[in-house]
Amino acid sequence: MAYEVLARKWRPQQFADVVGQGHVTKTLTNAIETERVAHAYMFVGSRGTGKTTSARILAKALNCQKGPTPNPCDVCDSCKEVMAGNSLDVIEIDGASNNGVDQVRDLRDNARYSPARGPYKIYIIDEVHMLSTAAFNALLKTLEEPPSHVKFIFATTDVHKVLPTILSRCQRFDLRRISVQDIVDRLRKGCDEEGISITEDALLAIARGAEGGLRDAESALDQIISFRGKEIDEDDVLAVFGLVSRHVLENLTVAILKSDVPTIINIISEMDRAGKDLQRVVMELLENFRNLLVVLYAGQGASALELPETQLAFYQEQAPATEAGRVLRIIDALVETDGRMRYALSKKTLLETGLIRCSRAAETATINELLKQVADLKKNFKSGPVASARVAETAPAYGGGDQKKKIASDSEVELLLEKWHDIIDHVGKADALAKGSLLNTAPLRTDETHLVVGYDPEFSNDLKRLEDDRAKLALARAVDRHLNRLLAVSYEALKPDDPRPLPADSPVNDLGPDNTQTLTKEQKWYANPVVKTVVDAFNGEITDIRE
Structure with a gap:
């Protein structure tokens, strides 16, 4: 007996055996049970998804000697003939080779005759989109009002080529790609x-x-x-x-996320030596990062991906270590690489440069991440002494000098007293209103993470202004220029007998003839509400003004 390939040997014979098309089989089963079977069906889907199989099962169910039934017996003569492909009442037509008007005219003439055995004469036309426009038009009238014993079942991989007038006369089923x-x-x-x-x-x-x-x-x-x-x-x-191992793809994905360029180059070289399809590697990487993106956004809903547990666990493990914006940039780079590789002679070179570009995209911080870091810094700064250690750790981002942890507090206070005029003047560039309040203050003591500033009790009304987050940050940055570390700032009242001189005793800047302070160009821009909002959001300062 001749060998039968697995694809034919394992072909489903019942609706329940059809894989991954529950929405189609359930509808057809209900239609048969309720005697609401339409006269024409259109099965649409890519190759190997079950279009022809579903059509044959439907034909077998309608002409079964125990039917019409949603569960054909597979033992009666009618079922056996359909399964063997030699039934007189189930006519399978290849639309690619029978696409002319003459063939459709013959079909239309033969459709008038009653079926030989079963209750229905069923026409299964595969690749129906290959019919010519004239052939479609010749079929219209028969398709709209066929004899009661005739059923049409069409199958196509390219439904866009089918005339709308044909589609409007059929019940359409879109078969999904199988997971x-x-x-x-x-x-x-x-x-x-x-x-x-x-x-x-x-x-x-x-x-x-x-x-x-x-x-x-x-x-x-x-x-x-x-x-x-x-x-x-x-x-x-x-x-x-010539496929690439799932573990190799996962290692390559991790290398891209970690911006590990040497590993990326080594993996590509190994795949090239092994003769792997590098174009396919890009598509599979694209699928990997798409799945990772779904896991990042869907969270627990990622089970909708219908992936094996081992693969889903890999994406869930990688998700906390990256951010959706970076994955989107990687996907964009992969799409661009795929388009360029299609016409390239040296696919290896393009793949290497493309994945290096992906790794750079993976390590570049997104705007959302920067804003989150800024918000965290502001939150830490607001929390005062509790978070002062964390604020001090962020000093390199602002100052860049080494923290001198063992400098004596008295020496630092003397240095600050000496430079307090300059410090106040620097604060005034970022917050003009705070500058006037600081004229009645003086540094009291410091430690590794904290600066205590004394204020004249007579001017306690200015304390609210001094406690403002912006004023505190401006003072901390000004002090950082001299102590090389960012300190958390707090205030306490000076004792009445404190001999410490205050800057108000010798003002930093001369006052105008009307005893009002003249604002500089920078201070005027700091007073602008829009500029102030932007500077506050990013904890920044104005470095240049161009008008």
Whole structure:
């Protein structure tokens, strides 16, 4: 007896056996049970998703001697003839080779005659989009008002080429691409029936290569069995089809996220030496980062990806270490790389440069991350002594000098007293209103993370202005210029007998004839509400003014 390939041997014979198309099989089952079967159906989908299979099962269900029934018996003569493809009442037509007006005219003439055995004469036209426009038009009248015993079932991979007048006369079913997990489950079940030992990683590799087509996966498995026998592992699949191991792809994904360029270069070199399809590597990386993006946004809803548990666990492990904005930039770079590689002679070079660009995108901070860091800094600064240690740790971001942790407090206070006029003047550039209040203050003491400033009790009304977050930060930055570390600032009242001189005793700047302080150009811009909002948001300062 001639060998029957797995794709034909495992072809579903019942609606319940169809993989991944529950929305189609349930609708057809209900239609048969409620006697609401339409006269024309259009099955749309990519290759290997079950269009022709569903059409044959529907034809078998309608003409079964125990039917019409949603569960054909598969033992009556009518069912056997449909399964063997030699039924007189179920006519399968290849639309690619029977696409002319003459063939459609013959079909229309024959449709008038009653079926030979069953209750219906059923026409299954595969690749119906290949019919010519004239052939479609010749079919219109018969399709709109066919004889009661005639049913039409169309299948196509390119529904856009079908005339709208044809589509409007049919019930349309869009068959989905079959998920990786569904393909793996079906292949595992078939291998168990055939006594074939195959690893989980090998099944995943076959399912990845099938790209949603179950027939492609079954044909690939058939080829691997011929190559390797009944003991199959992932290396056998990778060797036959030039695929890249899932673990290699995961390592490459992690290297991109960590901006580990040497690892990226090494992995690409190994794949190139092994003769892997580098164009396909880009597409699989694109799928990886798309899945990671879904996990980042969907959280617990990521189960909708219908991925195996091991793959889903990998994405969930990587999600906390990255940010969605970076993943989006990586995806953009991969899409650009894929487009350029299609027409390139040296795919390896383009892949290397493209993935290096992806790694740079992965390490570049997004605006959202910068704003979050700014908000955290402001929060830490507001919390005063409790968070002063954390504020001090951030000093290199502002000052850049080494913190001198063991400088005596008295020496630092003397230095600050000496430079207090300059410090107040520097604060005035960022906050003009705080400058006047600081004229009645003086430094009292410092430690590694904190500065205590004394104020004249007579001017306690100015304390609210001094406690403002912006004023505190401006003073901390001004002090940082002299002590080389950022300190948390707090205030306390000076004792009445404190001999410490205050800057108000010898003003920093001369006052005008009307005893009012003249604002500089920078101070005027700081007073602008819009500028003040932006500077406050980023804890910045004006460095240059161009008008």
